[in-house]
Amino acid sequence: MCELVQKYNVPGPRYTSYPTVPYWDLENFSGKLWKSTVLKAFQESPDDGISLYIHLPFCESMCTFCGCHKRITKRHELELPYIKSVLKEWKIYCELLDARPVIKELHLGGGTPTFFSPEHLKLLVKGILQLGKKTDDADFSFEGHPNNTTRAHLKALYDVGFRRVCYGVQDYNDTVQKAINRIQPFENVKKVTDWAREIGYTSVGHDIIYGLPFQTVSHVEKTMEMTQVLKPDRIAFYSYAHVPWLKGNGQRGYKESDLPTTEAKKQQYELGKKMLTSFGYKDVGMDHFAVASDDLYKALTKGTLHRNFMGYTPSKTKLMIGLGVSSISDSWYGFAQNVKSVEEYEHLVSHGVIPIFRGHILNAEDQLIRKHILNIMCQFETSWVNSESEIIDFQKIIENLLEMESDGLVTVGPNHIKVTEKGRPFVRNISMAFDLKLHRKKPETRIFSMTV
Numbered sequence: 085m086c087e088l089v090q091k092y093n094v095p096g097p098r099y100t101s102y103p104t105v106p107y108w109d110l111e112n113f114s115g116k117l118w119k120s121t122v123l124k125a126f127q128e129s130p131d132d133g134i135s136l137y138i139h140l141p142f143c144e145s146m147c148t149f150c151g152c153h154k155r156i157t158k159r160h161e162l163e164l165p166y167i168k169s170v171l172k173e174w175k176i177y178c179e180l181l182d183a184r185p186v187i188k189e190l191h192l193g194g195g196t197p198t199f200f201s202p203e204h205l206k207l208l209v210k211g212i213l214q215l216g217k218k219t220d221d222a223d224f225s226f227e228g229h230p231n232n233t234t235r236a237h238l239k240a241l242y243d244v245g246f247r248r249v250c251y252g253v254q255d256y257n258d259t260v261q262k263a264i265n266r267i268q269p270f271e272n273v274k275k276v277t278d279w280a281r282e283i284g285y286t287s288v289g290h291d292i293i294y295g296l297p298f299q300t301v302s303h304v305e306k307t308m309e310m311t312q313v314l315k316p317d318r319i320a321f322y323s324y325a326h327v328p329w330l331k332g333n334g335q336r337g338y339k340e341s342d343l344p345t346t347e348a349k350k351q352q353y354e355l356g357k358k359m360l361t362s363f364g365y366k367d368v369g370m371d372h373f374a375v376a377s378d379d380l381y382k383a384l385t386k387g388t389l390h391r392n393f394m395g396y397t398p399s400k401t402k403l404m405i406g407l408g409v410s411s412i413s414d415s416w417y418g419f420a421q422n423v424k425s426v427e428e429y430e431h432l433v434s435h436g437v438i439p440i441f442r443g444h445i446l447n448a449e450d451q452l453i454r455k456h457i458l459n460i461m462c463q464f465e466t467s468w469v470n471s472e473s474e475i476i477d478f479q480k481i482i483e484n485l486l487e488m489e490s491d492g493l494v495t496v497g498p499n500h501i502k503v504t505e506k507g508r509p510f511v512r513n514i515s516m517a518f519d520l521k522l523h524r525k526k527p528e529t530r531i532f533s534m535t536v
């Protein structure tokens with residue numbers, strides 16, 4: 085296993101989209117094309133509903149491991165203008181659609197949604213629901229910071245339909261917490277987890293990371309033991325993505341030599357996974373574990389599991405609109421990303437403009453490859469019919485997989501590929517075999533995190 089880890093630990097995309105952002109064809113993209121794909125996806129899926137992601141970028145202090153798009157500030161007077169802008173952006177989209185949108189999924193991410201006051205968050209969600217309506221089985225969720233989520237936040241969001249929350253835990257060890265500038269005692273996580281359950285949330289998630297600076301196998305062991313005490317319904321167990329070259333990201337306060345080696349990181353993953361399994365958690369897909377009764381695991385068994393910019397979700401909607409700075413939207417036929425600066429964002433929406441700055445329209449090849457990568461990431465297998473060979477070169481893909489086949493990570497049939505149990509930690513590498521854009525043009529600079 086160790087040799088495999090060394091061998092396959094290469095830079096690679098996380099495939100929250102295909103094509104991945106660095107491979108978007110910016111020249112053949114326009115706001116006009118984008119709007120036409122949004123409308124098409126909307127009209128083609130009247131019954132599925134749409135997904136909304138809202139990015140709330142502010143945080144009071146900078147965690148140095150964090151790869152998310154955020155703005156560090158203590159100026160809470162920024163809250164209201166930002167929320168008004170998000171509602172304006174939503175209005176622009178609603179005017180484009182020819183019917184009242186039905187919302188299947190709503191996720192508040194960040195940054196720190198709980199930076200905002202409960203009143204402002206309620207105002208935001210009520211404003212969204214004024215122009216749209218919820219499906220009966222809607223999944224409304226948010227990311228809560230254990231250090232500043234209050235009972236009032238949980239209650240306010242519960243009242244407007246939220247039933248799922250995830251908290252950033254990362255690691256409970258003091259040395260690790262100091263290194264990532266995030267002092268967060270167990271008591272805080274316990275308090276917010278208990279409150280959520282008392283109020284009636286049906287799914288509480290914890291995010292845990294391995295491979296953090298100064299983190300050891302025994303820190304992971306201890307963090308898992310403490311996690312078991314609180315019994316979260318879902319656990320995201322992420323590999324630390326070291327991407328210090330991303331602009332505005334604070335990954336500096338520690339040295340590369342403070343990070344665990346590839347081998348140590350793999351041991352942390354193996355132990356974490358073993359412990360989670362022994363506690364009764366099910367492995368859902370890359371990075372995700374859940375109790376058997378959680379919707380995410382049920383989706384895996386039903387074959388409806390889907391992956392988008394939010395990570396894994398229980399079902400697919402054709403249209404996902406991302407509101408707020410840096411958010412990415414997915415219209416099935418295209419992707420578009422919003423501008424990253426708060427000022428520019430607020431300026432654009434105040435002029436009635438959809439605030440995107442780049443995007444990609446999928447051609448027939450992209451759509452097929454995306455389908456297969458989604459199958460690999462969500463169902464751990466994929467198959468194709470002969471007519472697809474006219475559009476993509478499966479021989480090339482099979483060639484790319486030969487070495488992984490001989491290492492026992494996949495089985496390859498004439499028109500079927502299946503990830504083995506041993507191959508599961510390598511789904512990113514296996515997906516890379518399908519990424520014809522990556523094979524045609526290898527990146528010249530570092531853009532992706534390591535796959536292990």
Ligand SMILES: C=Cc1c2[nH]c(c1C)Cc1[nH]c(c(CCC(=O)O)c1C)Cc1[nH]c(c(C)c1CCC(=O)O)Cc1[nH]c(c(C)c1C=C)C2
Pocket residue numbers: 096097098099100105106151152153193194195322323324325327393394410411412531532533
């Ligand atoms: C709450 C924080 C977010 C996490 N993922 C996203 C958010 C908002 C959404 C997201 N993730 C990526 C993109 C692509 C945009 C881009 O500019 O490349 C978006 C919109 C990809 C990504 N995420 C992480 C990295 C390092 C990258 C880019 C490079 C790569 O594919 O490796 C880090 C990271 N962010 C989040 C997680 C869980 C995570 C790493 C495990 C959360």
Ligand SMILES: C[C@H]1O[C@@H](n2cnc3c(N)ncnc32)[C@H](O)[C@@H]1O
Pocket residue numbers: 149150151152227251252253254291292293322323324325326327
């Ligand atoms: C939303 C969740 O994303 C995870 N997260 C944020 N940045 C990184 C990173 N660089 N590597 C791995 N996980 C990360 C945290 O666990 C957070 O809670």
Ligand code: SF4
Pocket residue numbers: 142143145146147150151152154194195196229252
């Ligand atoms: S981990 Fe959360 S609180 Fe910390 S900087 Fe990132 S978004 Fe902000």
